[in-house]
Amino acid sequence: MQTIEVKETEYCKLQVDYETDKDQINLKRDEVLKAFKDAPVKGFRPKTASLEVIKIQYRKEIQDATKRALMEQAFHDTLFEKELKPFGTPNFTNSLLQGNKFSCSFEMQTRPTFELAPYKKLELPKQPVQFTIEELTQQFLQELRLRFGESIPFTETDFVQANDNVIIDYDCFSGDIRLDNLCLKGELLTIGRSKLEGFDNNLLGMKIGDVRDFLITVPETGLPSVAGKLVKFSATLVMGSKTQPVALDDELAKKMQKADFAELLQYCTGMASAKVSEMQRQAQVQQLSSRLVSDNTIKVPDFLTLSEAQYLVASAKLKWEELSQVDIEKFLSVGETNVKLALILEQIREEELEAQLSDQEVLNMLSNSAKQNGQDPEKLLKSMNDMGYLTVLAARLRDEFTLDYVVKQATIVE
Secondary structure, eight states, rough: OOEEEEEEEETTTEEEEEEEHHHHHHHHHHHHHHTEEEEEEETTTTTTTTHHHHHHTTHHHHHHHHHHHHHHHHHHHHHHHOOBBBBBOOOEEEEETTTEEEEEEEEEEEOOOOOOOSSOOOOEOOOOOOOHHHHHHHHHHHHHHHHHHHSEOOOOOOOOOOOOOEEEEEEEEEEEOOOOGEEEEEEETHHHHHSSTTTGGGGTTOOTTOHHHHHHHOOOSSOTTTTOOOEEEEEEEEEEEEEOOSSSSSSHHTTOOOOOHHHHHHHHHHHHHHHHHHHHHHHHHHHHHHHHHOOOOOOOHHHHHHHHHHHHHHHTTGGGGGGGGHHHHHHHHHHHHHHHHHHHHHHHHHHHHOOOOOOHHHHHHHHHHHHTOOOHHHHHHHHHHTOOOHHHHHHHHHHHHHHHHHHHHHHEEO
16 A cells, blocks of 8 residues: 655646655565575575575665665656656655655656647648759769768868868857857868858868958757848868769779669669668658647747757757857757657557557667668667767657658648
């Protein structure tokens, strides 16, 4: 028999006080003792010490293990009896195991409840693709020419041209104000592939050691504090190298383990076709995500919004404490949208078995991805787990799988 008192301290945050009787304590203590029954005891041959001797030898360890087991049971009992959906793990503030009495208190976060809007057979307009298969095929071929080409470091007389690889330092200013979040040292850039339109064009013609100032209009999708504004960059060319592309011939094909250029062309065409399909799928996923968020009304807890916003800032290699208030508000807005979508997808998974991935399936996907990238799966998974990324990545894989499931249920309208 146990007593559970739950108090909401703020939206989706609970304070739980739990107490159980001697029957539950004895049950857990017996389970712990079974785990200790073969523990080594000095002066006894392996597995010959009596249970009473083990109780004396491991008194503190058994007490601590029993307390941990009861704390875990307290959390599960609370979820079951109060029909709660937790978010994260509980934070125990105190626990007491004394004789035949156990009590504990913990704080926990819960998922908000909401009525899930219809999500099956939604109509999505077909989106045009940015590139044709033919254009992407040629792009892949040119990338292979550069990948297997010879890299030649800049000399004093060389200057920046298209497709060169350069390392630059740059500072960014809005008026006389230095924008620390947009200043970088040792930035590696391939000319022609900058995400900021017009940026790399302003580097053309530079030589090692040159410093060049230029103005760029930040796109509307940039940080809100500078979006649409004209900012000044001061760039210094530190290093550079040119790539002498190889010919499009059978030799290049053999480097890609293809019989001849005809087979390489066929391979690149297949890659391009797959890329176009993936672009179409991504467009559909984006449409669907927006539709799901707009169709469902959810009050997102502030702590979830803040956590996601700070994760986005860190992923963008920015510092939260250096952001302006307008940028913080933007990240909080995006964070709230992301959390809404995650909550919706979690509820869809609860209703649709086919939209779920098991823990083993997630690990298999991560392992296969590591192998394809030439990495050791076991080491990669351990590293991600040590850094705290594994849980986040697993959640995103599950969300992507669920989104794909819902997209397949949708009707694409021409």
